[in-house]
Amino acid sequence: MEFNKDKKIVFSGVQPSGMLTIGNYLGAIKNWKTLEENYNCIYCVVNEHAITVRQDPAELRKRTYETLAIFIASGLDPEKNLFFVQSHVPAHAELAWVLNCYTMFGELSRMTQFKDKSAKHSDNINAGLFTYPVLMAADILLYNASLVPVGMDQKQHIEITRDIAKRFNEAYSETFTIPEPYFMESGTKICSLTDPTKKMSKSDENENSRISLMDSRDDIIRKFKRAVTDSGTEVKFEEGKDGINNLMNIYSCLTGKTIKEIEKEFEGKGYGEFKLAVGEACADSLSGLQAEFNRLMADKSYLENVMKNGSDYANYLANKMMSKVYRKLGFLQIK
Ligand code: ATP
Ligand code: LTN
Numbered sequence: 001m002e003f004n005k006d007k008k009i010v011f012s013g014v015q016p017s018g019m020l021t022i023g024n025y026l027g028a029i030k031n032w033k034t035l036e037e038n039y040n041c042i043y044c045v046v047n048e049h050a051i052t053v054r055q056d057p058a059e060l061r062k063r064t065y066e067t068l069a070i071f072i073a074s075g076l077d078p079e080k081n082l083f084f085v086q087s088h089v090p091a092h093a094e095l096a097w098v099l100n101c102y103t104m105f106g107e108l109s110r111m112t113q114f115k116d117k118s119a120k121h122s123d124n125i126n127a128g129l130f131t132y133p134v135l136m137a138a139d140i141l142l143y144n145a146s147l148v149p150v151g152m153d154q155k156q157h158i159e160i161t162r163d164i165a166k167r168f169n170e171a172y173s174e175t176f177t178i179p180e181p182y183f184m185e186s187g188t189k190i191c192s193l194t195d196p197t198k199k200m201s202k203s204d205e206n207e208n209s210r211i212s213l214m215d216s217r218d219d220i221i222r223k224f225k226r227a228v229t230d231s232g233t234e235v236k237f238e239e240g241k242d243g244i245n246n247l248m249n250i251y252s253c254l255t256g257k258t259i260k261e262i263e264k265e266f267e268g269k270g271y272g273e274f275k276l277a278v279g280e281a282c283a284d285s286l287s288g289l290q291a292e293f294n295r296l297m298a299d300k301s302y303l304e305n306v307m308k309n310g311s312d313y314a315n316y317l318a319n320k321m322m323s324k325v326y327r328k329l330g331f332l333q334i335k
Contacts, residue, residue: 003317007039007040008146008147009147010035010041010146010147012032012149014046015045015047015067016045017053017063018203018212019063019066021200021202022211023201024213028150028151029071030074030253031184033074033075036076041076042081042083042145042314045067045083047060047064047086049086052129053117064085065300066293068083073292073296074289082314085311088307089311089315091142091318091319092142093138095138095318099137099138100134102164102171103133107160111132111133111156112156113132113133113156140158141164141321143318144177146180147181148181149181149184150183165177165178175325175328190253192206193246194208194228195209196246211224211282213289217287221276224278225272225276227247229271230244235270251277254278254282
């Protein structure tokens with residue numbers, strides 16, 4: 001693998017903290033295919049981020065393979081995109097330490113993800129959870145990424161990454177590229193099926209709140225059937241109707257139809273019929289990905305080979321940046 005010097009760099013990461021959901025898929029991964037030809041794309045399985053909440057070691061190992069397999073099963077070509085596992089590139093943790101010293105306590109205290117996760121895991125508000133955005137900044141800045149394709153929930157983390165990079169550049173001259181977030185027009189926020197005011201999350205304790213990418217057809221249809229909606233009947237996108245709006249958004253992402261077209265299609269039909277259609281469209285569109293995922297998971301040595309090749313090139317790129325950073329800081333480097 002070698003990057004084309006004329007193309008800009010894209011970086012994104014996914015935590016191996018559970019089986020990915022249609023939120024991860026529609027909000028992030030599905031859209032990455034469109035970047036493959038025009039950018040040098042890097043996608044990382046961020047296992048160091050995942051341990052900011054407790055993980056079972058055997059599960060984490062399995063989820064690491066699975067997350068990589070989902071990248072490939074989604075149609076991303078391992079010959080064209082750089083895939084690797086974060087802990088295979090020690091420079092992420094090294095740069096995170098340096099950047100910790102250029103990040104303010106007050107800035108980190110304002111992060112909504114920190115507030116949400118510390119409320120959810122009140123028995124384990126560890127320092128890693130607090131400095132999570134700094135490790136994320138390190139991920140992005142190590143590779144001079146220009147674009148970071150993520151869901152809307154990550155907006156604040158990209159902003160802090162930009163602030164950290166600017167602060168370092170001002171202190172030590174131009175070092176890091178200032179990244180931009182990259183959001184798609186639709187799918188940027190897929191909400192929970194049981195509480196449509198919250199985002200759908202792979203680590204939510206309620207299984208019915210999410211559609212996992214490996215759910216069976218029956219489970220998908222059942223979960224959509226039970227999805228929380230208001231007491232109305234008309235399939236119409238309206239302020240305040242979070243449940244139905246979320247389902248319309250999901251249906252739109254899956255089928256490519258606009259909200260107007262969906263309203264027309266379901267005119268005079270009730271919520272029940274619409275929910276069934278969303279479930280069927282979802283099951284249909286995941287079936288190819290599921291088959292490919294199962295094929296890949298049966299071939300661990302292939303996945304390990306992708307990880308190994310990816311981390312070799314990522315280490316090469318990351319170490320170049322670390323030497324530059326250490327030189328600027330005044331750290332002696334011995335050959
Ligand atoms: P966790 O539940 O463990 O916090 P998560 O499901 O929020 O994880 P991440 O691994 O943190 O997922 O995110 C991977 C990518 O998926 C990110 O780009 C994130 O913005 C996107 N994403 C996650 N959930 C959603 C969602 N509900 N809607 C749209 N995009 C999402
Ligand atoms: N914080 C992200 C995952 C993540 C990431 C990154 C995304 C870690 N490092 C670098 C983009 C770029 C999340 O919680 N979704």
